[in-house]
Amino acid sequence: MARIASCACGNLRATCTGEPRKVSLCHCLACQRRTGSTYGIAAFFGREDVQVDGPSKCYTRQGDSGFAVRHYFCPDCGSTVFWEPLRRPELIAVGVGSFADPSFPAPSQAVYGEYRHPWVAEQS
Known part of the structure; x- marks a missing residue:
């Protein structure tokens, strides 16, 4: 099975095969700022x-673990993918x-x- 994630304009895509190893909902303040919502949800592959595929820009921030996290977003629409x-x-x-x-x-x-x-x- 392959799933395609994309930015709002469709220029940056990530094709993911198989099932995610983990899906995690994060309430941290960094995810709130990154998403503009009250939490972020990540599927780890x-x-x-x-x-x-497609162009991206990278923003690197320090994680609570002490290790960096590199966020890749579309340079055209700004969506983090x-x-x-x-x-x-x-x-x-x-x-x-x-x-x-939704599924x-x-x-x-x-x-x-x-x-x-x-x-x-x-x-729950």
Whole structure:
């Protein structure tokens, strides 16, 4: 099975084969700022299972782990499509919203719950 994630304008795409190794909902403040929402949701795939096509720009930030995280976004529309958590170099994280697929697997975990907005339901 292959799924295609893309930016809003379609110029940056990530084709992911197989099922994600993990889907995680993150309430951290960095994800809130990155998404403009109250949380971010990432699907983690093995690096070998992701093919990226199209132009991208990279923004690198320091993660809480002490390792950098490289975020790749479309230089035309600005949508972040995927990122590389350097703490786990064998993985690529892809924004679940970039798949625009309501049938995508649900998160199996939620992290940084201490930053969850009180009106956002807890993941069960």
